[in-house]
Amino acid sequence: MSERSAAPGGLALVESLVNTLEIDTGADALDTADGRARFGLTEDEAVDARELRESLRAALLAHAGHPPHRSVTPLGELLARAPLVLTVDDGDGSAALAPADGRSLLSRVAAAVAESLVADSWTRLKACEAADCHWAYYDRSPAGRGRWCSMQVCGARAKMRRYRA
Incomplete structure (x- = not known):
């Protein structure tokens, strides 16, 4: 045992x-x-x-x-x-x-x-955080903390909005 x-x-x-x-x-x-x-x-x-x-x-x-x-x-x-x-x-x-x-x-x-x-x-199947998107995506990030369906599109837009603000 x-x-x-x-x-x-x-x-x-x-x-x-x-x-x-x-x-x-x-x-x-x-x-x-x-x-x-x-x-x-x-x-x-x-x-x-x-x-x-x-x-x-x-x-x-x-x-x-x-x-x-x-x-x-x-x-x-x-x-x-x-x-x-x-x-x-x-x-x-x-x-x-x-x-x-x-x-x-x-x-x-x-x-x-x-x-x-x-x-x-x-739990890795998520919806994009962007309010104008909410596209379903599978989060393949190592830590499972992805927030956007595409870092190049939705992620880049969110970062630009934050930068401008």
């Missing part, structure tokens, strides 16, 4: 699920009622949760450059069964994929994986 801090965001769920099995001892938290309760699972759902856990483990091993520890159902095949819906917050415009079927473990894991894939992308 590691002393590291938990993975960020929804990936903490993935980390926690994968870590329900201690490979060296064979102790499986999903064998216990308390262990299943942590994930909102019934005893019958534990079989599918174990399949998901081992598919996730194989993917995480691949991330680290290691072969899978055993033959498993491909993670993509499992996640393709997870119904997700796109939600958009009317207040700040943030978007997320959320489980469509209540809160099944498979859908929660799929949403966590999707979140980790798009976390840095969605």
